[in-house]
Each structure stands twice: as structure tokens, then as C-alpha cells.
Amino acid sequence: MKKVPHKLYLTEDQMPKKWYNLRADMKEQPDPMLNPATFKPVKAEELYPVFCKKLAHQEMDSTTRYVDIPEEIQDFYKLYRPSPLIRAYHLEKYLDTPAKIYYKFEGNNTSGSHKLNSAIAQAYYAKEQGLTGLTTETGAGQWGTALAEACSFYNLPLTVYMVKVSYEQKPFRKSVMQTFGADIIPSPSPTTEIGKKILSKDPGTSGSLGCAISEAIEKAVTTEGCRYVLGSVLNQVLLHQSIIGLESKTAMEMLDEYPDIVIGCAGGGSNLGGLIAPFMQDKLLGRKNPRIIAVEPASCPSFTRGRYAYDFCDTGKVTPLAKMYTLGSGFIPSANHAGGLRYHGMSPILSKLYHDGYMEAMAVEQTKVFEAAHLFAKQETILPAPESAHAIKGAIDEALKCRKSGEAKTILFGLTGTGYFDMMAYSSYLEGKMNDIIPNDEELERSFEQLPKIPGIQ
Amino acid sequence: MKKVPHKLYLTEDQMPKKWYNLRADMKEQPDPMLNPATFKPVKAEELYPVFCKKLAHQEMDSTTRYVDIPEEIQDFYKLYRPSPLIRAYHLEKYLDTPAKIYYKFEGNNTSGSHKLNSAIAQAYYAKEQGLTGLTTETGAGQWGTALAEACSFYNLPLTVYMVKVSYEQKPFRKSVMQTFGADIIPSPSPTTEIGKKILSKDPGTSGSLGCAISEAIEKAVTTEGCRYVLGSVLNQVLLHQSIIGLESKTAMEMLDEYPDIVIGCAGGGSNLGGLIAPFMQDKLLGRKNPRIIAVEPASCPSFTRGRYAYDFCDTGKVTPLAKMYTLGSGFIPSANHAGGLRYHGMSPILSKLYHDGYMEAMAVEQTKVFEAAHLFAKQETILPAPESAHAIKGAIDEALKCRKSGEAKTILFGLTGTGYFDMMAYSSYLEGKMNDIIPNDEELERSFEQLPKIPGIQ
Numbered sequence: 001m002k003k004v005p006h007k008l009y010l011t012e013d014q015m016p017k018k019w020y021n022l023r024a025d026m027k028e029q030p031d032p033m034l035n036p037a038t039f040k041p042v043k044a045e046e047l048y049p050v051f052c053k054k055l056a057h058q059e060m061d062s063t064t065r066y067v068d069i070p071e072e073i074q075d076f077y078k079l080y081r082p083s084p085l086i087r088a089y090h091l092e093k094y095l096d097t098p099a100k101i102y103y104k105f106e107g108n109n110t111s112g113s114h115k116l117n118s119a120i121a122q123a124y125y126a127k128e129q130g131l132t133g134l135t136t137e138t139g140a141g142q143w144g145t146a147l148a149e150a151c152s153f154y155n156l157p158l159t160v161y162m163v164k165v166s167y168e169q170k171p172f173r174k175s176v177m178q179t180f181g182a183d184i185i186p187s188p189s190p191t192t193e194i195g196k197k198i199l200s201k202d203p204g205t206s207g208s209l210g211c212a213i214s215e216a217i218e219k220a221v222t223t224e225g226c227r228y229v230l231g232s233v234l235n236q237v238l239l240h241q242s243i244i245g246l247e248s249k250t251a252m253e254m255l256d257e258y259p260d261i262v263i264g265c266a267g268g269g270s271n272l273g274g275l276i277a278p279f280m281q282d283k284l285l286g287r288k289n290p291r292i293i294a295v296e297p298a299s300c301p302s303f304t305r306g307r308y309a310y311d312f313c314d315t316g317k318v319t320p321l322a323k324m325y326t327l328g329s330g331f332i333p334s335a336n337h338a339g340g341l342r343y344h345g346m347s348p349i350l351s352k353l354y355h356d357g358y359m360e361a362m363a364v365e366q367t368k369v370f371e372a373a374h375l376f377a378k379q380e381t382i383l384p385a386p387e388s389a390h391a392i393k394g395a396i397d398e399a400l401k402c403r404k405s406g407e408a409k410t411i412l413f414g415l416t417g418t419g420y421f422d423m424m425a426y427s428s429y430l431e432g433k434m435n436d437i438i439p440n441d442e443e444l445e446r447s448f449e450q451l452p453k454i455p456g457i458q
Numbered sequence: 459m460k461k462v463p464h465k466l467y468l469t470e471d472q473m474p475k476k477w478y479n480l481r482a483d484m485k486e487q488p489d490p491m492l493n494p495a496t497f498k499p500v501k502a503e504e505l506y507p508v509f510c511k512k513l514a515h516q517e518m519d520s521t522t523r524y525v526d527i528p529e530e531i532q533d534f535y536k537l538y539r540p541s542p543l544i545r546a547y548h549l550e551k552y553l554d555t556p557a558k559i560y561y562k563f564e565g566n567n568t569s570g571s572h573k574l575n576s577a578i579a580q581a582y583y584a585k586e587q588g589l590t591g592l593t594t595e596t597g598a599g600q601w602g603t604a605l606a607e608a609c610s611f612y613n614l615p616l617t618v619y620m621v622k623v624s625y626e627q628k629p630f631r632k633s634v635m636q637t638f639g640a641d642i643i644p645s646p647s648p649t650t651e652i653g654k655k656i657l658s659k660d661p662g663t664s665g666s667l668g669c670a671i672s673e674a675i676e677k678a679v680t681t682e683g684c685r686y687v688l689g690s691v692l693n694q695v696l697l698h699q700s701i702i703g704l705e706s707k708t709a710m711e712m713l714d715e716y717p718d719i720v721i722g723c724a725g726g727g728s729n730l731g732g733l734i735a736p737f738m739q740d741k742l743l744g745r746k747n748p749r750i751i752a753v754e755p756a757s758c759p760s761f762t763r764g765r766y767a768y769d770f771c772d773t774g775k776v777t778p779l780a781k782m783y784t785l786g787s788g789f790i791p792s793a794n795h796a797g798g799l800r801y802h803g804m805s806p807i808l809s810k811l812y813h814d815g816y817m818e819a820m821a822v823e824q825t826k827v828f829e830a831a832h833l834f835a836k837q838e839t840i841l842p843a844p845e846s847a848h849a850i851k852g853a854i855d856e857a858l859k860c861r862k863s864g865e866a867k868t869i870l871f872g873l874t875g876t877g878y879f880d881m882m883a884y885s886s887y888l889e890g891k892m893n894d895i896i897p898n899d900e901e902l903e904r905s906f907e908q909l910p911k912i913p914g915i916q
Contacts, residue, residue: 005470006536012463067865078464079548081743090537108566110841110876124483152836172630172881179884377637378610381537418568420878423633430636 008084024065031323032353056238080109085251099402111146118240123150132225137212140339141173143231148180161187164207187212194316214316232268241274259412267391268296269347292359295312295394300333303361324351328447334437337425338386365436369427385417394414460842480522489781489809516694538567543709557860561777569604571875576698587699590683598797599631600691606638618753620643622665645670652774690726699732702800710816715877717870721847724752731871751850758791782809786905792895795883796844823894828887
């Protein structure tokens with residue numbers, strides 16, 4: 001076996017030149033998106049008012065296995081990629097585990113997360129189409145920051161609807177986006193009809209990703225030359241994020257390693273879908289059989305307690321219907337600090353794979369997540385984002401199982417980003433003021449009752 | 459010529475295993491530190507009550523050219539090093555310059571700066587000596603964060619005196635240090651005699667590095683088993699930071715490049731001294747003749763407007779006297795946002811080299827610095843720390859000269875860290891509220907009058 005360094009960076013030559021489209025290898029496809037008026041499958045053209053054309057086509061394309069990464073995007077990737085694959089030697093030692101723990105660290109860029117991988121792609125295609133503006137939503141602010149950077153690079157005006165609780169908890173996150181020229185609006189806001197409606201019902205709401213999405217879409221479709229972009233959930237996003245998994249797999253091959261377990265945090269699925277893509281391919285094709293584990297917050301448990309059903313992707317019910325694990329589009333999660341995971345639904349691709357038994361899921365409480373984050377920071381010196389720390393918690397749990405069983409399993413997890421803008425949450429944890437708010441069954445049942453009724457389907 | 463990638467990472471095998479001690483190649487040594495009571499040169503033993511022993515010896519050792527990096531420190535370095543050497547292709551294109559711009563990026567670790575290079579070394583030697591606590595000061599918070607990480611790794615209790623203006627401007631920086639278990643006290647504080655004295659004279663003072671140093675030293679020498687550590691100015695710090703320059707030089711050699719100009723920001727000199735070390739060696743030995751430029755803030759211009767004289771390293775006048783460029787130990791710079799550069803003095807090694815004509819210096823106003831930072835962030839996607847942006851400003855100026863002259867010079871600058879905790883300053887710049895406060899000549903003259911009188915010397 002080759003000597004394993006602490007960190008492995010691919011060379012720029014080794015970086016992927018194509019994204020991998022997981023759908024091309026799925027035996028059964030995710031159910032199609034439906035038009036909420038006709039309940040008929042949505043066609044790419046119907047998406048043109050909302051998405052830029054190339055992205056609408058990527059959204060629908062379930063057959064092209066490998067998609068060329070345009071050279072300009074490859075060039076941009078080289079500003080901050082490849083990202084390192086890191087062996088967590090110090091954590092392993094501290095846990096006294098025979099497990100080998102690797103993590104793919106996506107936080108070494110100014111957006112502080114993996115979100116830039118899709119942001120630059122979406123900004124590129126928007127520029128190519130000659131659009132004059134983009135809108136989006138952001139939860140924790142990672143996606144918004146990434147897109148602000150990408151739009152700044154292409155001089156594209158950007159309006160970001162930022163979930164109100166994050167807007168208030170993360171004033172400096174907002175400043176970073178403004179530094180890159182973006183216009184930031186706390187959501188729900190009075191700048192849209194949807195926002196006004198939500199505010200009139202619940203003026204004190206802390207907002208949610210689902211609600212910010214509604215506002216951003218409304219703004220895009222009512223503004224000339226403007227389109228909407230989304231940082232998670234969508235098939236196109238998982239396509240762009242496949243670069244995480246592809247790089248990870250190449251790096252592990254160079255080390256003669258293959259993960260027994262792949263672990264990612266799960267909000268809308270962007271990082272998880274990207275990280276697991278090539279390993280899931282091996283599983284789908286029967287070449288390997290790694291365990292694949294999604295870790296989600298107990299406060300917003302779409303996989304573990306949601307319904308697999310058609311639902312709106314947003315709170316305002318303006319999007320097409322997607323078949324996914326959902327807590328109901330009206331579900332507003334408690335003000336959990338992992339803002340990036342506060343989404344009611346889940347990527348349709350991942351939902352289908354989970355439903356078909358190709359992956360597992362676990363829900364964890366945020367105090368346990370911060371405990372894992374704190375331990376990780378002390379041992380590995382990287383201060384993780386609370387979102388990423390969900391995966392850390394999952395990895396530590398599996399490593400501790402190995403200590404009990406004596407098995408030297410190889411664990412790979414995705415460290416999606418850094419926690420520099422989450423210090424209020426860290427302080428609250430350190431001061432013992434953090435608590436875990438978990439939805440009760442009645443609350444979820446009420447939310448499920450609002451799922452759309454579709455004749456002959458659900 | 460070899461193909462130049464956007465980023466070059468050395469492999470772990472290529473990382474330096476020895477630090478380089480610049481003094482070993484200086485034709486004339488910096489003047490020795492003096493005991494302020496006797497005006498006699500200080501001996502290593504006299505430093506033992508303040509510094510840990512190994513570090514006191516490194517401080518005095520001007521002859522050992524290469525110092526072995528202990529394996530444990532090498533292991534820790536591998537948690538976040540090697541740092542990348544990056545070709546600023548996008549910036550070059552934007553500036554339309556024939557110059558080739560490279561930067562060594564030291565921000566890819568949780569401390570967000572190069573400070574970790576010396577912090578881990580100092581914590582290691584303290585642990586080795588069996589010390590039970592450390593004290594230090596921090597300006598912008600970068601050094602404090604780095605040391606908090608290093609002490610956390612070795613379970614060493616740490617007290618950090620944080621310059622009050624930074625403590626107030628950077629609440630989240632404080633939280634990061636607390637997350638790593640450090641005790642943070644705004645300076646000047648009532649926890650020390652020196653602090654009380656300064657507060658009684660000027661209750662509204664925004665503090666300074668010099669003042670925080672006095673407090674940290676007082677705390678160390680009055681606490682059993684406790685010593686003081688410093689993140690800049692000292693010879694030992696420049697020794698540890700030589701890893702920046704050594705890695706840079708190796709990486710440039712791999713690209714068949716050699717810098718015509720090396721540029722670093724200058725506060726106390728830690729990054730600058732580390733970055734330039736091997737290039738200055740070439741210059742001292744007559745092998746090469748690169749221009750070496752220090753960039754300092756116009757609000758705290760020790761090189762460009764200071765005196766080359768013996769002075770205290772701190773405001774409270776408890777340290778030995780060092781011969782250096784100084785604005786006077788009582789000089790309290792305006793609340794410039796680049797907190798890490800608000801120091802009245804300068805590394806004695808760098809002072810001597812500057813005095814002997816081996817390097818140049820320029821002072822820049824902070825609005826120009828933020829203009830450069832903003833431009834850099836948009837082009838290169840890295841949000842720089844204001845300190846680091848001084849070097850960016852210097853590099854852009856030189857690149858623009860090349861555009862005029864048509865010369866394709868090779869420029870290397872040090873990007874010491876990231877600006878995530880400087881968003882208040884960025885916002886102030888973007889809102890047009892930032893101004894430049896520059897000391898007038900009378901103010902400096904008054905400060906120089908307070909320089910210590912040393913019979914037969916000054």
C-alpha cells in the first residue's frame with residue numbers, strides 16, 4: 001500500500017473535465033416534475049421563463065452520462081480547486097479507532113463552501129445566454145456568497161433573498177455578499193406578493209428556504225432579462241457538484257483506498273449528491289457496495305420523518321411539483337443554526353435512491369452536532385460550518401462503532417465548509433444556551449395534510 | 459519553460475524540514491537587545507522568566523543557518539500546509555499588465571493567516587518545557603486565533619490580551635478564540651498594573667499592540683508556570699515564518715521562475731521576514747538581486763517615517779530595548795482597520811536590512827488598500843485581510859508600472875490571510891465612510907522625544 005499523506009491535492013491536470021450525471025445509471029428514474037396546473041410532466045420549454053435554457057436542459061437530461069465542463073468554468077475552478085482529500089489522523093487518534101477517516105474539504109474558498117462549484121456554472125450559462133440579472137435565495141448564506149462571487153466575476157447583477165433568521169444571525173455574511181456587489185433582502189420581505197402574504201399571516205416568522213425561493217422566483221419572472229438560480233435540490237446542481245465525488249474518488253484511487261462508508265450532510269442534497277455520485281454509480285452498476293449515509297438535522301428531518309410524495313419546492317407554491325421526501329412545503333423548521341439544512345424537501349434524485357434502498361439516513365440533534373464540531377476543530381484545526389458538522393457527527397459515530405467492533409473501515413465524509421460566519425451559534429453552544437427543537441408528530445401530520453392532491457397519483 | 463498552473467502545491471515530501479535563520483547570512487548583525495536597567499546586551503538566561511528556554515535560545519542564535527523543525531511540528535504543519543503558490547492570471551488580465559504576478563496564500567487554515575506557523579512552534583516548545591500556561595496579545599485577532607488553536611491542540615491554557623478596538627470591531631474573532639478554549643481580555647484592561655495605569659491616563663483609548671504586549675508580559679511573569687509568547691517582531695518568529703519563503707522559493711523553482719520583486723505587508727515583520735528570507739539570502743550572498751518591498755499603513759509608518767533607534771517593544775516599557783525602526787513606544791496609531799499592522803516598531807532584523815539598503819518600503823493609505831482588496835476579491839475570488847491587502851496594493855502598483863514600461867517582471871507577494879472577520883471595515887469602505895488618518899510630523903516628533911536615552915549610544 002502506498003504511503004498516505006495527511007492531505008492529497010490532485011494536480012490541475014487530474015481535475016475532472018466532465019461532470020457525471022447520476023441519472024444515466026439509475027435503473028429507475030425519479031418521477032418527473034409535474035406542472036401544478038395540469039399535473040402533466042413539465043417540459044424544458046416550460047422552465048425557460050424561470051431558468052436559463054442550458055440549465056433547463058441539464059435539469060431534464062437523464063441520459064447523458066458525462067457532461068463536458070466548459071473550459072471557462074474549468075479555468076474558474078482552478079482558482080480554488082482541486083480541493084484536498086484529508087486523512088483525519090488526529091481525529092482517529094483521539095477517537096482511538098481502527099477506522100480510517102478521510103474527508104473532502106470544500107471550504108478553502110471565499111464562499112467558504114462547496115456552493116461555488118454550481119454557482120460559477122449557473123452564472124456562466126446565464127452570461128452566455130445574455131441575461132442581465134439573476135435572483136436566488138440563501139439560507140446560511142453560503143450559496144448566496146458563492147453566487148455573489150460568481151456573478152461579480154461575470155458582472156451580472158444579483159438579488160439574494162436571505163432567510164430572515166440567517167440575515168439577523170449573520171450580519172457579516174451579508175456584508176461579504178455586498179462586497180461582491182449583490183443586493184441582499186431579508187425574506188420574507190415586502191418586495192414580493194408572496195412575501196407580503198406570508199408576512200401578513202405571520203409577521204414574526206424567521207423565514208425558511210422554501211419561502212425565500214418563492215420570493216426569488218417571483219422577482220425573476222417579473223423582471224425583464226432576469227432568471228432564477230438555485231443552489232441545491234435540482235438535478236443540475238447535483239450534476240455540477242459531482243466534481244466533489246469525482247475528485248474524491250480519483251484521490252482515493254491514488255491512495256489505493258475505497259470507502260466502505262460515504263457520509264454527507266443533507267439539506268437539499270447538493271453536497272451529498274455530488275459527493276456520493278461516483279460511489280453510487282459503483283453501487284448501481286454492482287461494482288462496489290459502499291454504505292451511503294445522509295445526515296440531516298432532527299429539527300428538519302425530511303428523509304427520516306418526511307413523506308415520499310409530490311410537493312412544491314417552495315412555500316409559496318409557485319414551482320413545479322417534485323416527487324421527493326418532504327415535510328410539506330408549509331413546514332417552517334425551528335431556527336436551527338444550520339441554516340443551510342433548513343429545507344422542507346430533498347433532491348428528487350436522492351429521494352428516489354433513498355426510497356429504493358440505495359442509501360441510509362440519520363437525523364441528529366444540533367447540540368450533538370456542535371459537540372462533534374467542537375471536537376473536530378480542536379483535533380483537525382478546521383472550524384467547520386454547522387451544516388458540515390452533521391457529516392462529522394455521522395463519521396464520528398461510525399468510527400466509534402469501529403472501535404467497538406475492531407473493524408478498520410474506511411470512512412469518507414464531506415466537509416462542505418467553514419464556520420467563520422456561525423460564531424453566534426458556536427457561542428450559544430459553548431455557553432450552554434443551545435437547545436434542540438424537534439417537530440412533534442402532530443405538527444408533521446398537519447403539514448402532510450397540505451400536500452397537493454393529484455388525481456390518480458396522490 | 460514549464461507550463462504554469464494556476465496553483466502549485468508542493469507535496470508533503472517537498473515541505474521544508476528546517477527553518478532558515480536569516481541572521482546567519484547577514485554581513486552585519488542587528489544590534490543586540492539591551493537590558494533597559496543596565497543598558498548591557500541581554501543574555502538568554504535573562505529572558506527565561508518571560509520566554510520559554512528553547513525560544514529564548516532561538517531568539518539569541520545568530521549563527522545556526524538551518525534549524526531542524528521538530529517532527530511533531532512538521533506533523534502539525536501537514537494539517538494545513540503546504541500553502542499554495544498561486545498565479546494571479548485573472549488579476550493580470552484585468553490590469554492588462556505584462557507582469558507575472560504570483561502570490562503565496564497563507565489563509566487556508568482556521569486562524570485565517572500565516573500566524574499558525576509560529577504559534578504551533580511556540581506552543582510545542584512551551585509544552586516540551588512543561589509550562590502550564592501562556593499569555594499573549596493580539597491585534598486583528600489572527601495571532602490570537604492561531605495561538606488558541608495551537609494551545610488547544612496541546613491542552614495549554616491561554617490568556618489573550620486583545621487590542622480593544624479589534625475586540626469591539628471583531629466580536630466573532632473573539633468567539634473563535636473562545637471556541638478553542640482561550641480566555642480573551644480587551645486591552646488595556648484592569649487585570650494588570652500597566653493596564654490600570656494606561657486606563658487612568660486615557661480611559662477612552664482604543665488600545666494598541668504595544669500596550670497589549672505590556673499586559674500579557676506582566677500577566678506571564680506574575681503567574682507561576684506561565685510564559686509569554688509573541689506573534690511578530692522577534693527573531694524566533696521570523697525563523698519559524700521562514701517556511702513561507704522556503705516553500706515559495708521551491709515552488710517557483712519548479713516553475714523555472716524567480717521573482718524580480720518580492721512584496722510583503724509590514725506590521726511587526728513576521729510575514730515579511732518569513733516570505734523574503736531565502737530571497738534575501740540570495741541577495742546577501744550576491745547570487746540574485748530581487749527588489750524587496752515592505753508595504754506599511756500610512757497611519758502607522760514605522761519604516762518610512764520612524765527613527766532607527768533603541769526603543770521598548772511595548773507601551774508599558776517592560777521589555778528589553780531593541781534597535782529598530784520605531785514611531786516611539788508611546789505612539790498609539792489611529793484605529794486603522796488593519797489591526798495587525800498597528801505596531802509602533804519593526805523586527806530588528808528587517809530594520810537592519812532596511813537600514814543597510816537591502817530593501818525598500820512604502821506607506822499606503824487604507825482607502826487605497828481597500829480599493830485594491832476589493833478589486834482583488836472580484837478577480838481572484840479570495841477575500842483578503844486588510845493587512846494582506848497592503849501587499850496586494852504594492853503588487854498592483856508594480857504591475858501597473860510594468861504596463862507602462864512594457865516589462866514582463868515577475869512579482870511575488872505574500873497574501874497572509876483572509877478577511878472574514880473584517881467585514882465591518884469592508885462595509886465602511888463600501889459605504890464610503892472610511893477615511894485615512896495619518897500622523898502629523900509634530901505628533902511623531904513628540905513621540906520620538908520619549909525614546910529612551912542611552913549613555914554613549916543614543
